[in-house]
Amino acid sequence: MSFLEITDLSARIRGSDHRLLRGVSLTVEAGQVRGLVGESGAGKSMIGKAILGILPRAVEITGGSIILNGTDLLTLPAPERRRLIGASTALIPQDPLTALNPSRRIGPQITDRLVDILGWTRANADARSKELLDEVQIADPTRVLRAYPHELSGGMRQRILIASAFAAEPKLIIADEPTTALDVTVQKQILKLIAAMQARHGTALLFVTHDLGVVAKVCQQISVLYGGLVVEDTTTDAYFSGPTHAYSRALLAATPKYTDPEASLLPIPEAVIAAVQADVDAHDRRVQ
Template identity: 60%
Template structure:
């Protein structure tokens, strides 16, 4: 018997609240197993971050879900009251945000920001709180954690800031983490270290991860399974290795061809063929999702 997925998204649709209520997500279905890293990939505007925000219950006010369910361990997140959702955030679902340069409050010390969840939801205080903060920074391989905890964000590097955000996401041992393009603002060397760290932390905690990215190179490194999105709809999903080795959808093949590769002669980048883009736009148009509909 196949165990129930940790996260099950079934027929999720979303649209703009204001007329003409343009659709943004169309019947998205995917699941994430316990201890799995599941990639959401597609070009900018494919709807990847919108799905992540829907799971977290933090969609912008201009966007509303209009169909489907999002279940975490069997609980429909879309049906939760604000108070119950607040209780779930951090403890059962957490976020690793996209930009470490802006995600931390510049006016607060690292200790205060790292321990917000521990104080509010675990009621830790005093030495127990400080010991936990030190342990979290040690887990993400930050040297001299006591000194770092006393600093402000502008006093540490971008890579170290991202490690702190990773530590904060794992601090309450959530079942699921949404990693929203967590390496976008980092240079290649630091990006590799951060990806290795996320994978290490995810395995040691047994956490499920939804990894939002546009980078197929990142997907190949960290994701067990993969969902490919275009314009708010799923075009292909399955095991990462199988999809990257033999993609079945023309759009997935076009994404792979558009990725620069050192082992390919000629042009380093191949644009998505016009006929593929035209076919996808025609499919979107049948659902009222024409050009400019993506988010």
């Protein structure tokens, strides 16, 4: 059985007909990396937030299931769901400049979850935090653990967020565009680090990104979304060999060619957008 199995997950703005997720189904096997790709607003981050139970109050789930290690999260009372998620999942958030609490030192921001949720002793949690900073290649971890976020670079802060995500050896990590706020050189380092950590720990990874180059480097499976609808679900190798859906092909064609910087950028054709929007509209009619 898959470690994470999402079936027909739907969500909308509360009290309206504005749909955000349209019958999303996907699986993540233990130790597997699945990419969620699509344009901004496609629903990628919404899926991650639905898994973690951190959807905005204005959003409600209207159907489907999220089965994590055999348990449907949507059937659990909120306290039990939080305990299960806290013990088995973690998040690498999008922006390292805002994800850390600016008024607290780095150390407690890593260790509090280990102590408060998982019941570790403070001494064991402190020792684990130093090991993790070594693992993410941060020099002088003792000094860094006593530092405040504003005293560190963006790349160091992102490494700390990665260390924090892996701290309790979760079975699933959701990486929500973790390189977006970083410059290109640091992005490459962080991607390499996430891939190495994932392989070393054997953690399942749901990687949310709009960057197909990232998918090619770190993912084995890929789900392409448009308007909250999965339009293609395939292996990464198959996708880059030749996607089957017209929107997937157009999305791939629109990717800048770094080997040919003089090449013109190709927008997604209006006819393709119209066709995939027709798919979205047809889905909505079926579920009404």
